[in-house]
Amino acid sequence: NAGVMQNPRHLVRRRGQEARLRCSPMKGHSHVYWYRQLPEEGLKFMVYLQKENIIDESGMPKERFSAEFPKEGPSILRIQQVVRGDSAAYFCASSPPVRNEQFFGPGTRLTVL
Amino acid sequence: GDSVTQMEGPVTLSEEAFLTINCTYTATGYPSLFWYVQYPGEGLQLLLKATKADDKGSNKGFEATYRKETTSFHLEKGSVQVSDSAVYFCALSASGTGNQFYFGTGTSLTVIP
Numbered sequence: 001n002a003g004v005m006q007n008p009r010h011l012v013r014r015r016g017q018e019a020r021l022r023c024s025p026m027k028g029h030s031h032v033y034w035y036r037q038l039p040e041e042g043l044k045f046m047v048y049l050q051k052e053n054i055i056d057e058s059g060m061p062k063e064r065f066s067a068e069f070p071k072e073g074p075s076i077l078r079i080q081q082v083v084r085g086d087s088a089a090y091f092c093a094s095s096p097p098v099r100n101e102q103f104f105g106p107g108t109r110l111t112v113l
Numbered sequence: 114g115d116s117v118t119q120m121e122g123p124v125t126l127s128e129e130a131f132l133t134i135n136c137t138y139t140a141t142g143y144p145s146l147f148w149y150v151q152y153p154g155e156g157l158q159l160l161l162k163a164t165k166a167d168d169k170g171s172n173k174g175f176e177a178t179y180r181k182e183t184t185s186f187h188l189e190k191g192s193v194q195v196s197d198s199a200v201y202f203c204a205l206s207a208s209g210t211g212n213q214f215y216f217g218t219g220t221s222l223t224v225i226p
Contacts, residue, residue: 091156107156
């Protein structure tokens with residue numbers, strides 16, 4: 001059973017471009033979470049999704065950030081018009097419906113030039 | 114709201130020293146408690162967990178006991194190794210399934226030979 005997969009592992013964007021981060025949860029997992037880790041800081045919750053539904057987006061910035069988890073395919077975290085402050089590691093985690101445990105992917109490290 | 118307060122780092126120990134990383138929590142209800150470890154350049158891995166008061170989680174020589182009376186979940190290891198050098202995160206999850214996790218800020222541990 002493959003673990004949580006994220007791609008790309010490293011992403012470089014110039015200010016104003018769009019960043020698109022993908023997360024494929026573990027097989028059988030229907031819950032996906034996105035976290036952001038700024039340099040020298042802990043993990044900050046961004047959004048919690050189930051298939052085709054956003055359950056909790058209380059940690060998402062109000063502008064430029066969006067997330068989806070379609071019926072088919074990976075979950076996508078999209079950042080429009082990136083700024084330097086968006087440079088961070090973005091982690092995805094998944095969990096099965098009836099277990100209170102999250103499994104993390106290796107992360108995408110976004111660098112905004 | 115729910116939160117986790119974790120001992121500030123960084124922590125530097127000599128090989129075979131005793132390790133304690135403090136973690137206290139604030140939560141309504143009866144949360145599950147976790148320790149995750151992050152090795153350089155990687156995602157978070159579950160180290161151990163406890164789901165109810167007085168439970169002791171253990172793995173790879175690490176232990177932590179869920180203390181409801183002191184709202185604590187301190188991580189301990191009797192004899193650290195160089196390979197234990199990593200960042201350690203305490204986390205809680207509210208009761209119920211698929212709920213948001215709250216992470217501490219992380220404690221960086223370096224073990225020197």
